[in-house]
Amino acid sequence: MATDIIMRIAGEGGEGVISSGDFLMQAATRAGMEVVTFKTFPSEIKGGYALSQVRISDNKIHSQGDTFDILVAFNGEAYAINRKELTPGKVMVYDFPGGDFEPEEHKDVYMYPVPMSKIAKFDLQAPIVKNMVALGAVSELFKVPVESLRQSIIDKFIKKGQAVVDKNLEAIEAGARYVRENIKKGDKLVFPSPTPQKNVIIVEGSEAVALGGMVAGCRFFSCYPITPATTIANYMSSMILKANGFVYQAEDEIASIANCLGASFAGVKTMTSTSGPGMDLMSELLGLGSMAELPVVVVNVQRGGPSTGMPTKHDQADLLSTAYNSHGDTPKIILAASNVEENFYLTVDAFNLAERYQMPVFLLSDASLAIRTEAIPVPDISKIKIENRVTYEGQKVAQEKFLRYLNTKSGISPMGIPGSCGASYAATGLEHSEDSGPRTNPETRNMMTEKRWRKLENIEEEYTKIETDEQQGAEVGIIAWGLTASITKEAVQRLRNKGYKVSALYPKMVYPVPVKGIEKFASKVKTVIIPEANYQGQFAQLVKAKTNNVNPVRLNIYRGEPFIPREIEEFTEKYLKKGVN
Ligand code: COA
Numbered sequence: 213m214a215t216d217i218i219m220r221i222a223g224e225g226g227e228g229v230i231s232s233g234d235f236l237m238q239a240a241t242r243a244g245m246e247v248v249t250f251k252t253f254p255s256e257i258k259g260g261y262a263l264s265q266v267r268i269s270d271n272k273i274h275s276q277g278d279t280f281d282i283l284v285a286f287n288g289e290a291y292a293i294n295r296k297e298l299t300p301g302k303v304m305v306y307d308f309p310g311g312d313f314e315p316e317e318h319k320d321v322y323m324y325p326v327p328m329s330k331i332a333k334f335d336l337q338a339p340i341v342k343n344m345v346a347l348g349a350v351s352e353l354f355k356v357p358v359e360s361l362r363q364s365i366i367d368k369f370i371k372k373g374q375a376v377v378d379k380n381l382e383a384i385e386a387g388a389r390y391v392r393e394n395i396k397k398g399d400k401l402v403f404p405s406p407t408p409q410k411n412v413i414i415v416e417g418s419e420a421v422a423l424g425g426m427v428a429g430c431r432f433f434s435c436y437p438i439t440p441a442t443t444i445a446n447y448m449s450s451m452i453l454k455a456n457g458f459v460y461q462a463e464d465e466i467a468s469i470a471n472c473l474g475a476s477f478a479g480v481k482t483m484t485s486t487s488g489p490g491m492d493l494m495s496e497l498l499g500l501g502s503m504a505e506l507p508v509v510v511v512n513v514q515r516g517g518p519s520t521g522m523p524t525k526h527d528q529a530d531l532l533s534t535a536y537n538s539h540g541d542t543p544k545i546i547l548a549a550s551n552v553e554e555n556f557y558l559t560v561d562a563f564n565l566a567e568r569y570q571m572p573v574f575l576l577s578d579a580s581l582a583i584r585t586e587a588i589p590v591p592d593i594s595k596i597k598i599e600n601r602v603t604y605e606g607q608k609v610a611q612e613k614f615l616r617y618l619n620t621k622s623g624i625s626p627m628g629i630p631g632s633c634g635a636s637y638a639a640t641g642l643e644h645s646e647d648s649g650p651r652t653n654p655e656t657r658n659m660m661t662e663k664r665w666r667k668l669e670n671i672e673e674e675y676t677k678i679e680t681d682e683q684q685g686a687e688v689g690i691i692a693w694g695l696t697a698s699i700t701k702e703a704v705q706r707l708r709n710k711g712y713k714v715s716a717l718y719p720k721m722v723y724p725v726p727v728k729g730i731e732k733f734a735s736k737v738k739t740v741i742i743p744e745a746n747y748q749g750q751f752a753q754l755v756k757a758k759t760n761n762v763n764p765v766r767l768n769i770y771r772g773e774p775f776i777p778r779e780i781e782e783f784t785e786k787y788l789k790k791g792v793n
């Protein structure tokens with residue numbers, strides 16, 4: 213029987229909730245377990261409700277799960293928010309006595325009080341290690357591989373000094389000792405048995421984007437800090453110098469995309485990252501990228517909007533604004549990652565597509581995915597295909613004069629790299645002729661508009677990453693993108709376990725809409741459902757507008773948190789039960 217445990221640690225920002233979840237995640241991964249994390253916190257630096265959920269299994273898992281099995285409550289607010297989910301069979305480990313609350317009775321819930329604050333403050337003289345006392349208690353109660361836990365703590369805190377490491381390890385032992393001496397375990401929950409660690413690396417969503425950028429050959433990165441995208445810049449700057457690259461923090465998002473376009477013009481692979489408000493600022497220059505045909509990768513880590521909205525919260529509501537964010541007829545490509553591993557591989561793809569088609573290519577991540585940690589198989593970099601732009605020099609086109617915007621059959625023209633003999637041209641936002649000189653006559657305008665769009669004519673055949681999981685005879689097909697796709701995978705599995713036939717499609721390119729793939733998929737089912745974390749049903753709208761007769765049923769949430777699998781499962785089940793047509 214597979215083990216599948218969800219532990220939710222909840223408390224206040226500043227109490228080390230997030231670190232606790234990360235340590236558990238690392239300890240479990242080091243012990244060979246499958247782990248998915250979910251974290252959410254307010255935009256305050258200190259204070260406000262913070263949650264870190266760790267799901268651990270000995271089988272492959274795709275989502276954070278529906279609820280928790282074990283609640284570790286650091287304070288009264290955490291208890292108050294989660295108490296309605298304390299149903300029979302569940303466990304609560306909580307700060308008592310000495311904490312700020314005393315819970316009421318919960319029938320058939322296993323309640324384990326541990327004086328976390330008291331032990332940290334009075335026994336250890338270090339209130340900050342309250343979270344480690346809790347982890348020590350939890351490791352004793354649920355057989356968390358304590359050696360792996362200790363190692364993770366050493367690795368993280370050693371940069372804060374040996375004294376900090378020692379205090380934290382002491383706190384772990386103090387928590388464990390308290391449980392041994394004072395608590396009789398009644399529940400049966402234990403972590404899976406350790407197995408040798410798989411060939412994996414523990415990576416955060418935004419870190420995966422940075423790693424993908426480095427592998428793809430990004431050597432110039434410019435951005436303006438914005439939650440939740442800034443960590444991409446942090447990771448880039450920790451790596452790029454070693455590859456003779458450069459990170460430049462610009463004065464705003466307008467400057468950062470302008471810097472990237474300039475670097476791209478100079479022949480360098482380049483990327484910027486931002487979130488919704490920053491995307492808005494970039495929109496004029498993104499038009500320049502399309503018009504001047506400059507490769508650039510733009511990562512939009514979506515957050516709750518509009519305006520300042522909810523900077524640390526999940527949303528999938530920037531699809532339309534990314535697709536349509538520039539004036540004029542602006543060709544562009546948008547990819548969306550559904551998990552941490554895809555953040556890595558799709559970033560590489562985004563670079564390849566940008567280089568191949570010479571245009572801005574976008575990667576959509578989101579606030580939840582950006583901070584989700586996953587253990588991903590170590591990528592075999594030797595097998596990753598890297599594409600570079602076609603250059604004038606490389607192609608040796610037989611022509612008297614270099615024509616930067618040569619009207620080729622594919623629409624793709626060799627780029628001249630400034631400084632190379634005979635390759636000079638003006639990368640201009642003005643409409644231009646093949647030689648890049650300004651030209652506005654109708655013939656040139658038509659030719660150039662059609663050339664720019666022709667590059668995308670066969671994009672669906674040329675970028676074939678679309679995950680199809682079909683069942684013959686299925687009446688319902690679910691199409692999901694971004695993080696929702698990984699949650700949908702679990703919902704689909706559960707529905708099948710109940711005996712339903714359900715098909716699923718997970719496009720990685722969400723714009724241009726992969727019309728043929730979607731129409732083919734939709735033709736085999738009676739109803740298409742598109743769950744997405746936005747109010748308008750943004751992908752559903754695009755699918756309806758672009759396809760012939762595919763009119764998806766929409767399932768939308770917009771509360772600032774990702775779906776839980778049960779929501780997609782129950783919604784789909786209703787359709788399956790009542791019979792669809
Ligand atoms: N011993 C020593 N240090 C400890 C510790 C322990 N036992 N437990 C935690 N810490 C440290 C952590 O290492 C971290 O410091 P670091 O950043 O130097 O690594 C710090 O205490 C915070 O702990 P952490 O567990 O990471 O977070 P938390 O659960 O306490 O929550 C946040 C704090 C994450 C909510 C908050 O700091 C934050 O970042 N809020 C979002 C801010 C934001 O993005 N706003 C948007 C602006 S638009």
